[in-house]
Amino acid sequence: MIGFVKALVIVLIGLVPALGADPAVVKSTYAKENVPLQLDPASPFWSAALSISMEQDSFGKVVPRYRTEVRTRWTKDNLYFLFICPYEQLHLKPDPKTHQETNELWNWDVAEVFIGSDFADIKRYKEFEVSPQGEWIDLDVNLHNPHHEDGWTWNSGFQVLAKIDHPSHVWYGAMRIPWSTIDARPPAPGTRLRLNLFRSQGPPQHPHEITWQAPMSKTFHVPERFGLIKLLDEKQ
Numbered sequence: 001m002i003g004f005v006k007a008l009v010i011v012l013i014g015l016v017p018a019l020g021a022d023p024a025v026v027k028s029t030y031a032k033e034n035v036p037l038q039l040d041p042a043s044p045f046w047s048a049a050l051s052i053s054m055e056q057d058s059f060g061k062v063v064p065r066y067r068t069e070v071r072t073r074w075t076k077d078n079l080y081f082l083f084i085c086p087y088e089q090l091h092l093k094p095d096p097k098t099h100q101e102t103n104e105l106w107n108w109d110v111a112e113v114f115i116g117s118d119f120a121d122i123k124r125y126k127e128f129e130v131s132p133q134g135e136w137i138d139l140d141v142n143l144h145n146p147h148h149e150d151g152w153t154w155n156s157g158f159q160v161l162a163k164i165d166h167p168s169h170v171w172y173g174a175m176r177i178p179w180s181t182i183d184a185r186p187p188a189p190g191t192r193l194r195l196n197l198f199r200s201q202g203p204p205q206h207p208h209e210i211t212w213q214a215p216m217s218k219t220f221h222v223p224e225r226f227g228l229i230k231l232l233d234e235k236q
Helices: 001-014 148-153
Strands: 025-030 051-054 068-074 078-085 110-116 126-130 136-142 158-164 170-178 193-200 206-211 225-231
Touching: 001 136, 001 170, 025 193, 051 193, 078 193, 110 170, 126 170, 136 148
Parallel strands: 025 068, 025 225
Antiparallel strands: 051 068, 068 078, 078 170, 110 126, 110 193, 126 136, 158 170, 193 206, 193 225
């Protein structure tokens, strides 16, 4: 009976978004000018951004030692993200190549952005990843396709920057994503898109998944669990 009740609770939690609960919202701060990617949270660009925390595993359990800070800003041309990622042990791909896309990068330590502008077909969205070594991959995800990983051949032209602070056991990853690759509409204050944020951390023997909105599944690809990103105007 106890096992049945626990299973029922998990199912009900997974249905919360479908039952009309207000989705969580990340607020992206406006910037007048495009800037080169930066990794210093104290820089003028990033210190003006609001921040949110990722501190749940895939099933909603809090994992405070991997509490990850995320900041985001937007311009008329680009959407920016900064991940500040504490770690215990990194799982890095040998012989990293940063001048070309790394397929299956998700098998290593990465920070990930899932973002979609299509509210009618939530199974279509884009995925962007950066590793602590500056490797990257972008995908045009179509969950109607049983092999949605094939979307990695798509190219958004996004840029990444990363570094590892070994003494502090923190790594930083930044992204600059062209708006034209994620939404046909020009960005404007009040614009909302569907969003989730993820991070994979640690070796296969001791893996950890850190999420913003827990998918309540072993896979991150549960668009019903996404939250939102809202673009703020200059004064907000």
